[in-house]
Amino acid sequence: MKGKxxxxxxxxxxxxxxxxxxxxxxxxxxxxxxxxxxDGEKTAYNIVxxxxxxxxxxxxxxxxxxxxxKRIEKRKIVANSLIQLLEEGKTIGFITLGDPTxxxxxxxxxxxxxxxxxDTEIISGIPSFVATAAxxxxxxxxxxxxxxxxxxxxxxNICKIKNIKGNKVIMKSGRNMxxxxxxxxxxxxxxxxxxxxxxxxxxxxxxxxxxxxTEPMYFSVIIGKE
Amino acid sequence: MKGKxxxxxxxxxxxxxxxxxxxxxxxxxxxxxxxxxxDGEKTAYNIVxxxxxxxxxxxxxxxxxxxxxKRIEKRKIVANSLIQLLEEGKTIGFITLGDPTxxxxxxxxxxxxxxxxxDTEIISGIPSFVATAAxxxxxxxxxxxxxxxxxxxxxxNICKIKNIKGNKVIMKSGRNMxxxxxxxxxxxxxxxxxxxxxxxxxxxxxxxxxxxxTEPMYFSVIIGKE
Numbered sequence: 476m477k478g479k480x481x482x483x484x485x486x487x488x489x490x491x492x493x494x495x496x497x498x499x500x501x502x503x504x505x506x507x508x509x510x511x512x513x514d515g516e517k518t519a520y521n522i523v524x525x526x527x528x529x530x531x532x533x534x535x536x537x538x539x540x541x542x543x544x545k546r547i548e549k550r551k552i553v554a555n556s557l558i559q560l561l562e563e564g565k566t567i568g569f570i571t572l573g574d575p576t577x578x579x580x581x582x583x584x585x586x587x588x589x590x591x592x593x594d595t596e597i598i599s600g601i602p603s604f605v606a607t608a609a610x611x612x613x614x615x616x617x618x619x620x621x622x623x624x625x626x627x628x629x630x631x632n633i634c635k636i637k638n639i640k641g642n643k644v645i646m647k648s649g650r651n652m653x654x655x656x657x658x659x660x661x662x663x664x665x666x667x668x669x670x671x672x673x674x675x676x677x678x679x680x681x682x683x684x685x686x687x688x689t690e691p692m693y694f695s696v697i698i699g700k701e
Numbered sequence: 702m703k704g705k706x707x708x709x710x711x712x713x714x715x716x717x718x719x720x721x722x723x724x725x726x727x728x729x730x731x732x733x734x735x736x737x738x739x740d741g742e743k744t745a746y747n748i749v750x751x752x753x754x755x756x757x758x759x760x761x762x763x764x765x766x767x768x769x770x771k772r773i774e775k776r777k778i779v780a781n782s783l784i785q786l787l788e789e790g791k792t793i794g795f796i797t798l799g800d801p802t803x804x805x806x807x808x809x810x811x812x813x814x815x816x817x818x819x820d821t822e823i824i825s826g827i828p829s830f831v832a833t834a835a836x837x838x839x840x841x842x843x844x845x846x847x848x849x850x851x852x853x854x855x856x857x858n859i860c861k862i863k864n865i866k867g868n869k870v871i872m873k874s875g876r877n878m879x880x881x882x883x884x885x886x887x888x889x890x891x892x893x894x895x896x897x898x899x900x901x902x903x904x905x906x907x908x909x910x911x912x913x914x915t916e917p918m919y920f921s922v923i924i925g926k927e
Contacts, residue, residue, distance in 0.1 A: 576834035608802035
């Protein structure tokens, strides 16, 4: 019997935002796959620490290399190390921040493993943007309103912020943050930003003028409402 | 001491998709507010039944009246009955399907209560559309992709399905379902629909041709990927 790969969404940061299903799935897994970033940060791991202490773990380093081939190469290495465990009949729970279906690096691994014929399943998690709206005590969309999730990753998307009508969530702005904020400034929107939402270091800033005065923000989600 | 109102997202249907925080919040509430629809269906209630059996409950009837004034009137009646409990110092947990910030009727009540000066808090839940992507074992957005949540409630929004580039989630199509499907047919998208996602009666249909052959679908979410 070959093993199965679960992609487990662990929510935005607060361990209490884990679902019962995520916890039960981790408990039944033989191995927990723990993603780590360039600088060794293991954000998802810190959220589920108390549930996986006694579990076999495998670290999965993802680099945020600009070079696309190198990124793909790293993912293949991770996928192959998981496939080896699946061949041994092990059930793997790959933990990932937020929800696996929303901009997670995990899905690249999921697709590789699935294409090779292994059994896969996604366990939903609370996406960071709904937690952001909760932190701001506002809705994301009501009635006939549309909601647009836009990554601030390139010029084309930054144009979309301006050109598409409706409420907006802007994620992954990173080094384009100033361009994103300048674009929002030209529009008549009610803008707020939450950094590290539901984590210990959570920071909420309301109003564009206040946002522009702050330091660069990490794990930040911007919500703009018409 | 006046009470506090919690809007608690109970996820899409599977009770295991409740978060620890949702369960803990229900446990600490004095009263659980249970929304019911025209035909007396209490979908959120059925999800959390085992956690609220011994709790005081208040039924909150929402009618889906076409008449906007009547809808607003109903909401005011619900809000006032909750305010009465808050005045008595009671903590209320208002349960709502999915996440409170995504198209929930609850938010109308939340705003009325908040504007009157009472303490409010939103407890995030798994939105139906991320559970839908999980049921289909696909991502909603990756890398530079944008994701557009569009309610199929009127002509303007149905036009947006065609005119906005990116991945799409179409909710609340209801009586416009055929128009929505006809619009999707003209586009080169990979379309699937899930009805009552994660509920016992879940039904998954992949491919537009197969969707068009099915009966009208309730609590259905369409995902279209470019």
